[in-house]
Amino acid sequence: MTPKLHLQKLSVGTESVAxxxxxxxxxxxxxxxxxxxxxxxxxxxxxxxLLEGGSIFWVIKGELACRQRIMRFDEVIGSDGIRRCAFVLDPELIRVVPTLKRPFQGWRYLKPEDAPMDLPKGREAEEALPASLSAALAEIGIL
Incomplete structure (x- = not known):
């Protein structure tokens, strides 16, 4: 199924996909x-x-680093009585080609054509490039 829409979200305080x-x-x-x-x-x-094959793409340390397929949305009522939304996710974290992303608040929609590609099989366990090198490669259009 070709996804119609994705989300992108900062993973605040996270240092890595692990x-x-x-x-x-x-x-x-x-x-x-x-x-x-x-x-x-x-x-x-x-x-x-989003439920038609969409994923949440996680921004970790300034880069879109991985994604998880969105399974469903659940209603959660907090102890304060306020209704919230739980993004229920597939447990599999799929590494994607690192893509620089500026900080933003909340979450944002992401069109499929703007989403980074999944890393090819066998490259998922590779260490991420240093941020400065990744930024320089992205700036010249290689990454």
Whole structure:
């Protein structure tokens, strides 16, 4: 299925894709059925498009570094009585070609044609390039 729409979100405080995986492994960050989730204040207005194969692309240390397929959206009512949205995610973190991204608040929609490609098989475990080198390569259009 060709996705119609994706999301991009900063993974605040995360140092690496492995760190994001560790965060998602914590029971308190999971749904009752054991899937990782990210709770946010706003519910996506374009929910139907996101559920047609969309992913959340995680920005880690200034780069789109990986993605997770969006499985569903769950309603969560906080202890303060406020309704929130839980992005329920596939546990698999898929590394993508690192793409520089400036900081932003909340989450943003990401068109499929603007999303970075998945890393080719066998390259998922490679260490990320140093940020300065990655930035220089991106600036000249190589990365």
């Amino acid at each position: 760190g994001l995986a560790e965060w998602h492994a914590l029971t308190r960050t999971q749904t009752p059925d054991g899937l990782p989730r990210h709770i946010t204040r706003m519910w996506p207005k374009r929910e139907a498009e």
